[in-house]
Amino acid sequence: MALTATDLTPRVGSQFHIDRADLLSGAHAQEIRALLVERGVIVARGMNLTDDEQRALARTLGDLRLGTVKQEGEEGLMKVTFDKTINPEYAQFFFGSQLWHMDGTYEEMPPFATLLTPRVLSETGGQTEFANNYAAYEDLPEAEKAFLDGLKVVHTMQAALFPGKPDCSVEEFALWHSYPNREHPLVWHHKSGRKSLVLSTSGSHVVGMHPAESRDLLTRLMAHAAQEKYVYRHSWQMGDLLIWDNTGTMHRVLPFPEESGRQLHRFTLNGEEPVAGVA
Template identity: 35%
Template sequence: MSFAIEPITSGLGAFVHVRAEDVLAPGVSEKVLEALNRYNVLVFPQIHMSDETFAAFTAAMGDQHDLSVTADSSAASDKGIYRIALDKDDTTQLDYVKGNDYWHMDGTVYDTPGKATLLKCESPPAAGGDTEFANLFAAWDAMPQERRRELEGKRVVHCLAAVGRLMYAQPSDADYARWDSIFPPTEHPLVWHQKDGRTSLLIGSTADTMVGMDRDAGRAFLDDLLDWATSAPFTYRHRWQKGDLVIFNNPGLLHRSHPYTEAAGRVMHRTTLKGREIIA
């Protein structure tokens, strides 16, 4: 069995070279998790993994989130895999997909966000649809000490309605009720100190308001942080090819998909590992 890691940039990402038939071999999942914690984004170029292997590989790496919110009637969903595409006819499902176009961290509705997200490219987009990642650990480490002290102790409210307002010019009362039923306003610390000694930030599209600030000042504060964390030194942009697999270290990253249309034909399969790091 061959297993090799090739860094992509000095600060974020690595290519993992291994055959699909070898990912379930003893020790591979442990190597992948170790590399994930080091490089934060792992790209398996054109590995062409079947859904069955994908599901088994996810299970080998840890406990998987169920599809209670994103389940649909697709064949992938029956295997515990979330099918990401714009050809859905359910409004809430489409909101989930379209909301991915904005920088976000998965699972800010929870006290323990998912550990890792696994994305497998079934059909690459004809145009648009790249996925971009921003390293929050690196953004924090590069921040001046005075700025870090300013952020400590501050709290932020996250909710799905914050994303909805980015997608809809005039949301209806029914839209707000639908969003709040899935992800109501949830307060978190802005600065997330993690058990391994690294520090992340709880920002992105779900971050709605800053506790103790008026709305406009809070929005300006959050937008300034987002601009810093998603600037070029901290980012990697992946252009999808059929068969690619990407795994990313969710508690330390923001990510987004670049806009695309249904006609682009982009179809991704996703699984998510349950989190291990409580927000505190």
């Protein structure tokens, strides 16, 4: 048996155990993908992957996101850090990662999954939390599921970032506002047949709903989905490999001191289906 897994919480997260060479061989890619989609986030300890190994592993699991030089330089590698000298383009936005979100809600097809490994850890804080949006949907009363089905939500960069920086400057707001908006169904009908909530701080409003009612609905659903029973909190150790399914989970990082130099290396897999479904 090359791959075994243990639940980290009942509803989300598994630790998987695999020989390092087996992991890198790609021979278990389909099992790993299946576990990832079933559990939302999966973790292997002590893998100590180099950038090249992490990239090669990503390629066995899906379509590696190369993006632009600015977004994902060095062949898909993004250095997740507050340090502007290391990642000048995106360090200014990472404060938003402390709020529950899905990545890429401004895209028709948000990324499928992301692989993270730590390079520098903070002595305090900096844990990453994942909430299972499949489980949160499945537990809703049937009448509410029926009500939510068919609703659409507009996602914006300013909705994603303003709550994290309510004292922003005029220039910062103008920059956020320059990003495109995207409308997504509130309930994702995955091609697998499963359904999940498409929740993220980037959700600005429900289309066609009174603004107050819309705010209440999105806030209430966020509170529902972020309950402890749907959340796995990952405390990082050097050597970890963590992969999350961005299409069925939200994530956030807990606060940590900026001067800690905390840095994670990230490779992302492109989305494989639009939220709006395939016609």
